Amino acid sequence: MKENVQLMKGNEAIAHAAILYGVDGYFGYPITPQSEILETLMDLHPWDTTGMIVLQAESEIAAINMVYGGAGCGKRVMTSSSSPGMSLKQEGISYIAGGELPCLLINIMRGGPGLGTIQPSQSDYFQTVKGGGHGDYKLITLAPASVQEMADFVALGFDLAFKYRTPAALLADGIIGQMMEKVVLPSQQKRLTNEEIEAQTPWATLGKPVGGKPRVLTTLELEASIMEDHNLHLQAKYRAIEAAEVRYEEIECEDAEYLLVAFGSCARICQKTLELARAEGIKVGLIRPITLWPFPSKILSQYADKVKGMLTVEMNAGQMVEDVRLSVNGKVKVEHYGRLGGIVPTPDEVLVAFKEKVL
Amino acid sequence: MTTNMIKVENLVYKKPKLLNDNDMHYCPGCSHGVVHKLVAEVIEEMGLENTTIGVAPVGCAVFIYEYLDIDWQEAAHGRAPAVATAIKRLNPEKMVFTYQGDGDLAAIGTGETIHACNRGENIAIISINNGIYGMTGGQMAPTTLLGMKSSTSPDGRDMARAGFPLKMADLVAQLDGVCYVTRQAVHTMPAVNKTKKAIRKAFEYSMQNKGTSMVEVVSSCSAGWKMTPQEANDWMRDNMFLHYPLGDLKDNK
Ligand SMILES: Cc1ncc(C[n+]2csc(CCOP(=O)(O)OP(=O)(O)O)c2C)c(N)n1
Numbered sequence: 001m002k003e004n005v006q007l008m009k010g011n012e013a014i015a016h017a018a019i020l021y022g023v024d025g026y027f028g029y030p031i032t033p034q035s036e037i038l039e040t041l042m043d044l045h046p047w048d049t050t051g052m053i054v055l056q057a058e059s060e061i062a063a064i065n066m067v068y069g070g071a072g073c074g075k076r077v078m079t080s081s082s083s084p085g086m087s088l089k090q091e092g093i094s095y096i097a098g099g100e101l102p103c104l105l106i107n108i109m110r111g112g113p114g115l116g117t118i119q120p121s122q123s124d125y126f127q128t129v130k131g132g133g134h135g136d137y138k139l140i141t142l143a144p145a146s147v148q149e150m151a152d153f154v155a156l157g158f159d160l161a162f163k164y165r166t167p168a169a170l171l172a173d174g175i176i177g178q179m180m181e182k183v184v185l186p187s188q189q190k191r192l193t194n195e196e197i198e199a200q201t202p203w204a205t206l207g208k209p210v211g212g213k214p215r216v217l218t219t220l221e222l223e224a225s226i227m228e229d230h231n232l233h234l235q236a237k238y239r240a241i242e243a244a245e246v247r248y249e250e251i252e253c254e255d256a257e258y259l260l261v262a263f264g265s266c267a268r269i270c271q272k273t274l275e276l277a278r279a280e281g282i283k284v285g286l287i288r289p290i291t292l293w294p295f296p297s298k299i300l301s302q303y304a305d306k307v308k309g310m311l312t313v314e315m316n317a318g319q320m321v322e323d324v325r326l327s328v329n330g331k332v333k334v335e336h337y338g339r340l341g342g343i344v345p346t347p348d349e350v351l352v353a354f355k356e357k358v359l
Numbered sequence: 360m361t362t363n364m365i366k367v368e369n370l371v372y373k374k375p376k377l378l379n380d381n382d383m384h385y386c387p388g389c390s391h392g393v394v395h396k397l398v399a400e401v402i403e404e405m406g407l408e409n410t411t412i413g414v415a416p417v418g419c420a421v422f423i424y425e426y427l428d429i430d431w432q433e434a435a436h437g438r439a440p441a442v443a444t445a446i447k448r449l450n451p452e453k454m455v456f457t458y459q460g461d462g463d464l465a466a467i468g469t470g471e472t473i474h475a476c477n478r479g480e481n482i483a484i485i486s487i488n489n490g491i492y493g494m495t496g497g498q499m500a501p502t503t504l505l506g507m508k509s510s511t512s513p514d515g516r517d518m519a520r521a522g523f524p525l526k527m528a529d530l531v532a533q534l535d536g537v538c539y540v541t542r543q544a545v546h547t548m549p550a551v552n553k554t555k556k557a558i559r560k561a562f563e564y565s566m567q568n569k570g571t572s573m574v575e576v577v578s579s580c581s582a583g584w585k586m587t588p589q590e591a592n593d594w595m596r597d598n599m600f601l602h603y604p605l606g607d608l609k610d611n612k
Pocket of ligand 1: 417418419420436459460461462463464487489491492493494495500
């Protein structure tokens with residue numbers, strides 16, 4: 001079969017990929033720089049083709065609670081927003097995590113705090129990776145660095161979410177959302193029928209089975225010992241995810257004496273920095289975490305024995321750098337270079353920072 | 360000589376099958392238990408036991424799923440109409456309803472209530488208006504009457520500082536997406552029968568995809584109001600019904 005190759009924005013790729021994956025429902029509220037996701041879906045009107053529901057909610061709070069309702073029926077449901085909107089969703093995300101409901105959450109980050117700027121940023125790393133809502137929970141967090149990955153990670157996010165019965169997040173910045181690149185789109189998958197959902201996810205509330213027991217989705221438990229057991233169950237699941245689902249990319253690391261560590265569009269910028277450095281004879285490699293949680297700690301710890309220093313490059317004041325430092329546990333110097341509030345660093349300025357801070 | 364009185368043909372009343380034997384946590388005189396029973400009866404009589412998904416609130420009725428044997432989702436405080444929206448949109452053939460307190464529905468969840476109603480979601484909203492936050496210990500709600508005492512209005516609700524009692528049913532009756540709004544109570548047998556009929560109509564309209572229905576049940580809260588159950592019922596009749604008169608506000612037959 002001929003490949004479906006198209007040129008489009010990252011946000012548009014997400015919308016196409018969602019329909020092609022057989023997603024049942026999208027619920028969202030407009031906010032720059034990610035409104036194209038909702039706009040593209042409305043334009044493609046998948047309700048006429050796959051039967052996918054697309055609903056513009058009255059707020060991000062409503063949208064995330066719609067996701068809770070849809071996910072509770074075992075449906076493939078998703079929402080997307082940008083930083084201020086994600087802040088509003090946090091209570092709902094905590095309920096979804098506590099209730100072990102699989103779904104896909106997309107944050108196309110912009111600079112903050114507050115209303116901030118519509119320019120790209122990576123300053124919601126803590127919010128996403130460390131749990132922005134209340135309670136002890138984790139979000140599987142995928143960080144795409146290309147339009148292709150925006151499309152691919154829709155499928156990966158849902159697959160992981162359903163494999164572990166836990167929400168997955170796609171964390172990208174406004175650059176990845178807005179830039180246009182070539183993308184190979186997957187073929188159309190069928191949406192699951194209610195019978196298939198009942199068979200695969202018997203906990204889904206689709207109306208009590210005839211002769212069966214009622215299914216109740218709740219996050220409330222007043223008996224502390226049972227609540228602790230539930231928390232321990234969640235933590236055991238998180239340890240399993242940490243053991244099996246770490247993803248990262250190593251770029252020119254074999255002979256590297258120094259490492260850059262960056263995700264999303266900063267990783268793309270650092271690839272150029274790496275070329276500039278190598279042209280000057282400095283052996284620099286790049287580790288690109290693809291899963292921000294689970295974090296690629298082991299590989300970083302291994303490189304800490306080999307390299308002389310590491311620099312994390314982030315569009316924030318230093319967030320992922322904390323995880324890199326925890327990973328290397330003092331074995332090697334780890335510095336951070338960041339631009340804030342919507343400024344995107346250039347490859348040259350990263351090289352200058354690298355020389356000043358690490359070389 | 361003794362005769363066995365317990366015969367099927369003598370049966371005039373029985374507990375609905377969907378209402379299980381778990382002990383309810385509600386206080387004496389509370390309306391929640393009666394309304395739970397009515398919901399169970401209506402679902403049973405309509406044959407919707409395997410087709411219904413209920414959405415529970417945060418409030419005293421959060422544990423409704425412990426008592427009614429159907430599929431349930433327990434929503435975050437105030438968000439039940441958003442949760443129900445998605446369930447119904449993704450399962451248009453199912454019966455989907457929310458069961459909410461007045462704080463849940465008319466304070467923190469006002470936005471979700473208004474917009475689910477305005478979109479005309481094919482769901483039924485059952486709202487228990489006891490004029491107070493029962494679960495958290497009797498604080499003032501948007502529905503608290505002027506002059507009514509609560510733990511956060513110890514001198515009585517003062518309009519200058521706390522505004523006016525919100526009539527959510529009147530508000531949503533204005534919305535074009537809404538097909539049926541009624542205000543009922545369960546303090547007497549005839550009232551109970553009327554409320555049951557109202558719940559049945561709301562569920563029927565939902566299944567007919569006519570739009571959103573709201574059945575508000577004006578209720579007493581003896582614990583929150585610091586009265587005996589009898590006093591609370593009398594106080595409700597003499598005060599609550601004046602501000603929240605019973606009857607249909609809208610019915611798009
Ligand atoms: C986000 C959030 N805010 C506050 C609470 C605390 N809370 C629980 S129930 C409730 C009020 C419930 O009152 P109402 O909806 O009138 O129901 P009732 O208990 O009277 O039946 C409040 C404020 C909460 N659980 N979640």
